[in-house]
Amino acid sequence: MSFALAIGYDWLYPRLTPDDRTAIKEALLKHGLELAPNAYAPGGATDQRVKRWVAAHHNWNQVCNAGMIAAVLALADDEPALARLVIII
DSSP states (O other), X not given: OHHHHHHHHHHHGGGSOHHHHHHHHXXXXXXXXXXXXXXXXXXXXXXXXXXXXXXXXXXXXXXXXXXXXXXXXXXXXXXXXXXXXXXXX
């Protein structure tokens, strides 16, 4: 869901109200990106919710990582530290 919400946020940004922008940003942070620090920790994920997909050998790896990347790209201007954590440059 993070991927779809991030695409909508990015594409519709000029037409969204400030309240809509805030609601979407908070949802992406709370329901998706709050797991990013654990998922991309140097020692590997420790949270069981994250461990299931972060290194999975099936499609959940691609689905969840793509959602994280899309979400953090959509919010990169407002959340640069989080963007650097998820997208290692």
